[in-house]
Amino acid sequence: MDGVAAVERALAIAQALEVARQPLSLTELAHHTGLYKSTILRLLVSLERGGLVVRRSDQSYTLGPFAVRLGRAYDACMPLEASLQPLMEQLVRDGMESPSFHVVHDAHSRICMLRVDSMHSTLDRVRVGDLLPLHAGAPGKVLRQAAPDPQVADISPLLQVSFGERDPSCAAVAGPVFGPGQELLGALSFSGPLDRFNLSTVHVMGPVLLAACQKATSLLGGVWPHG
Structure with a gap:
């Protein structure tokens, strides 16, 4: 099975934010993931809804509170x-x-x-x-x-x-x-x-x-x- 390309792209965004350990702009996300800005923007809508990514007032992006929940769930398991x-x-x-x-x-x-x-x-x-x-x-x-x-x-x-x-x-x-x-x-x-x-x-x-x-x-x- 090849998996789902959209999911892999969304995870690439989350991984880029995790590696950076700091907020990233749309341009920086495009540089780190190799994805088009238009593709990133569509994926960010879903990631924001799920709480995995948060958009800041300066229009940069960082990991959201759902990342904390995932970490705690991993520690529990x-x-x-x-x-x-x-x-x-x-x-x-x-x-x-x-x-x-x-x-x-x-x-x-x-x-x-x-x-x-x-x-x-x-x-x-x-x-x-x-x-x-x-x-x-x-x-x-x-x-x-x-x-x-x-x-x-x-x-x-x-x-x-x-x-x-x-x-x-x-x-x-x-x-x-x-x-x-x-x-x-x-x-x-x-x-x-x-x-x-x-x-x-x-x-x-x-x-x-x-x-x-x-x-x-x-x-x-x-x-x-x-x-």
């Missing part, structure tokens, strides 16, 4: 922050690299849903809401359910690593978090500057990360695979 944030904060207190939790956004990208910076003086640049490539980086490999990485297969076939793939100066190790029915919900990772990552440090971090992934799976009602 999938309590990621309540379940995983304390676990991730404890990992930082234990001296681990910065933990992040990623989920699939679309066929080409993943989105960072949660992030806690480590206590190290230098960090990698990942923030909540960032869209990152699905084809690069350890979390992307987990979400794609790529073949086990031979570099860490002796720790667990569930682990994935990346050294400078997405960002030449950064590295990461990631593992899966499962939901009910062993559905893959997301990827929990440790990431940081490349100079603090090598196979020796990954062999130290890997078992800690896997234990955290198993606990996160339990917190979210999932079943950890055995064997």
